[in-house]
Amino acid sequence: MQRSQYLIELGAVVIVAIATIAVAETKKEYRFEVGPKSKVSIVNQFGSVSVKPSTGNFVSVTATTYSDKVEVDQSQSGNRVDVQSHLLSGANAENSRVDYEVLVPADASVNLESATGPLRAERLHGDVEAEGANAAVDVKDMSGGHVHVKTMAGPITLTNIRDGHVEIDSVSGDVTLTSVTGPLVRVSSTSGRIQYNGDFGYAGEYRFNSHSGNIEATIPDDASVDVTAQSVRGLVQNDVPLQPKVHTSFLVKEGSSFAGTINKAASSVWLRTFSGKIHLKRR
Amino acid sequence: MNCAEFQRELPEFMEEGGNAASQAHLNDCRDCSGLVSSLEAIIREAKELQTSEEPSPRVWNSIEIMLRQEKLIREPQTSGHRSILPSLRQHWGALAWLVPTAAALLVGVGILLYQQRPDNARRAAVAKPAGPAAGANIQTADTSDEQLLQEVSARAPMMRAAYESNLRDVNNYIRDAQDSVDADPNDEEAQQALMDAYGQKSMIYEMALDRSLP
Numbered sequence: 001m002q003r004s005q006y007l008i009e010l011g012a013v014v015i016v017a018i019a020t021i022a023v024a025e026t027k028k029e030y031r032f033e034v035g036p037k038s039k040v041s042i043v044n045q046f047g048s049v050s051v052k053p054s055t056g057n058f059v060s061v062t063a064t065t066y067s068d069k070v071e072v073d074q075s076q077s078g079n080r081v082d083v084q085s086h087l088l089s090g091a092n093a094e095n096s097r098v099d100y101e102v103l104v105p106a107d108a109s110v111n112l113e114s115a116t117g118p119l120r121a122e123r124l125h126g127d128v129e130a131e132g133a134n135a136a137v138d139v140k141d142m143s144g145g146h147v148h149v150k151t152m153a154g155p156i157t158l159t160n161i162r163d164g165h166v167e168i169d170s171v172s173g174d175v176t177l178t179s180v181t182g183p184l185v186r187v188s189s190t191s192g193r194i195q196y197n198g199d200f201g202y203a204g205e206y207r208f209n210s211h212s213g214n215i216e217a218t219i220p221d222d223a224s225v226d227v228t229a230q231s232v233r234g235l236v237q238n239d240v241p242l243q244p245k246v247h248t249s250f251l252v253k254e255g256s257s258f259a260g261t262i263n264k265a266a267s268s269v270w271l272r273t274f275s276g277k278i279h280l281k282r283r
Numbered sequence: 284m285n286c287a288e289f290q291r292e293l294p295e296f297m298e299e300g301g302n303a304a305s306q307a308h309l310n311d312c313r314d315c316s317g318l319v320s321s322l323e324a325i326i327r328e329a330k331e332l333q334t335s336e337e338p339s340p341r342v343w344n345s346i347e348i349m350l351r352q353e354k355l356i357r358e359p360q361t362s363g364h365r366s367i368l369p370s371l372r373q374h375w376g377a378l379a380w381l382v383p384t385a386a387a388l389l390v391g392v393g394i395l396l397y398q399q400r401p402d403n404a405r406r407a408a409v410a411k412p413a414g415p416a417a418g419a420n421i422q423t424a425d426t427s428d429e430q431l432l433q434e435v436s437a438r439a440p441m442m443r444a445a446y447e448s449n450l451r452d453v454n455n456y457i458r459d460a461q462d463s464v465d466a467d468p469n470d471e472e473a474q475q476a477l478m479d480a481y482g483q484k485s486m487i488y489e490m491a492l493d494r495s496l497p
Contacts, residue, residue: 086286087313093441115442133490134445152490153445171449171483190483191452209479211456230472232463250472274459274476 024066030074032059032081037126040104043084044114045070047097051110051121051128054103061102067095109145117154127164136173155192162201174213189213193276197283199223200267209272217271218281219262226265230257233275239282284308289315297322317438321492324434428454431491449487456480 040059042049054060059081063072069091074083085098093116104110109126112119117135121128127145130137133152140159149156151170158166159178166185168175174193177185181201187194189210196217200206202224208215219225219240229236230250242260244252252259258280271278284304289296289312296305296319309316428450436443457480463473 089311089313091313093439115439131490133442150486150490152449152487169483169486171487172452188479188483190449190456190480209476211452211459211476211480232459272472272476274456274463 024068025064026066027062027064028072030061030063030072030083032061032076033057034059034076034081034105034108035079036105036107038079038081038105038108039111040081040102040108041083041111042100042102042113043082043111044098044100045085045087045096046093046116047085047099047114048118049100049102049112049114049120050118051102051104051112051124053106053123057105059102059104059108061100064099064101066097067091070096070098072098172213200225200269202266204267205270206267207270209270210276211273212275213273214276215271215273215278216281217269217279218283220283222263224263224266225269226261226267227269227271227280228257228259229271229278229280231273231276231278232256234273234277236278238280240280286312286315290318293318293322297326320437321434324430325492327430431488435491446487446491450484453480453484453487456483 034057036057038059040051042051042061061074061081061083063083063085065072069088071086071088072083073086074081076082083100083102085096087096097116102110104124106123107125110121110124110128112121112128112130112132114132114135117132118138119130119132119135120138121130121142122139123141125142125144127147128139128142129148130139131150132154135151135154137149137151137154137156138159139147139149139157139161142160142164143162144164146165147158147161147167148165149158149168149170151173153172154170155173156168156170156175157178158168158176158180161177161180162182164182166177166180166182168187168189170187170189170192172191173189174195175187175189176195177187177198179198180196181198181204183204185204185206187208187210190213191211192213194208194210194213194215196206196208196215199220200223208217214234215229226245227242228245228248228250229238234256236256236258238258238260240262242258242262245259245261248259250257271280284307286308289305289308292301292305295301300306301309309319432443432447432450435446457477460473460477460480463470464477467473
């Protein structure tokens with residue numbers, strides 16, 4: 001009998017909790033008509049932002065809030081759309097989360113911010129800027145636009161990015177680049193790991209540097225690169241048959257640096273770390 | 284009064300304290316009160332830095348180069364050039380210059396202290412990595428870092444540990460890069476590493492002080 005009573009009470013608590021959550025969760029959609037090459041900015045304090053291409057010349061923003069301590073401000077000025085979470089009195093990280101699902105024309109440039117993230121963007125041709133202290137950032141299937149990402153501790157994953165400048169700064173977040181090519185690909189880190197998997201494209205400049213994070217690059221045999229690698233205190237390892245370079249800006253020392261070319265050396269690859277390890281691998 | 288109206292009156296508010304309406308808005312709005320707290324912290328920091336000697340033009344040039352690399356300031360844009368504007372202006376309005384200025388002051392102090400170090404002290408630093416100027420640099424950084432962490436704690440306590448840990452990593456980066464430059468002042472890669480290290484630190488400050496990212 002006592003057990004039945006307990007179960008009834010427990011059930012009631014669960015029902016009330018679910019009802020409370022359901023009431024607190026509010027979903028709103030905002031729609032903006034825009035022209036070509038529009039600019040869309042989503043500034044969120046806490047919560048996710050996900051951007052995908054829309055099917056027409058419009059921007060659609062679906063914002064889900066979970067309390068009345070945060071509201072969504074939105075404005076349009078010509079071809080520019082700005083959306084931001086506005087914290088109200090009594091807001092904190094727990095009750096002011098907003099999750100955004102955003103559709104933009106594929107040629108739009110987007111600016112995404114969130115301290116906690118995650119931030120995601122895919123299948124766009126415009127510029128993408130993503131920034132968040134602890135936000136995980138995932139950008140994929142981009143071509144033609146520049147991609148700039150800044151995080152403090154959030155991990156960064158870029159996949160299948162072509163023909164734009166890629167500039168990444170992260171203090172301790174791990175950076176993973178897969179099939180990322182372009183005229184300039186730069187990664188700067190303090191303690192995060194930098195991992196590259198791809199062929200370094202053609203005629204690009206690739207500069208990866210870190211203080212204590214390891215750098216690992218995996219390339220196919222047909223990659224065409226001129227590579228220099230140096231670690232002041234860490235181990236440097238090369239599994240790729242390189243043609244040694246005669247002239248280098250530093251003294252090549254077995255185990256802590258190497259320099260060489262493979263095939264026509266079309267792209268320049270510069271790998272530097274202070275105390276991390278560097279490993280160039282064959283795919 | 285709404286946020287936009289308050290921010291239009293912000294310069295007067297910072298100088299004269301504002302009227303009853305702006306005070307009432309400040310009490311109700313977390314965003315605007317956070318903004319005012321940040322500005323007050325920056326002003327305090329700037330006042331402390333006023334005691335430093337005027338640096339040489341080379342210092343300002345170095346800062347400018349670094350800020351351009353960090354995209355905190357930009358070259359004039361041509362019509363065909365793509366632009367990714369930072370969010371600062373949108374949030375801070377006319378006061379958007381304050382965040383890069385704070386970052387510049389931080390970087391400037393580091394460079395200034397390095398350049399003011401006498402040559403003999405610089406040579407001695409090869410043998411003793413933590414020379415007196417390096418000690419002063421670290422002390423200045425510690426004070427600034429502590430103020431920054433207090434600011435982060437006030438806005439988002441859960442973020443403090445992450446900021447603290449990352450500041451520690453970056454300070455180690457700066458120290459190692461500084462030691463490399465001390466060992467060989469003509470080593471361009473070491474100089475670049477030092478700039479990169481300060482760049483990482485300015486990024487942390489930018490994130491912490493940008494009120495959209497608590």
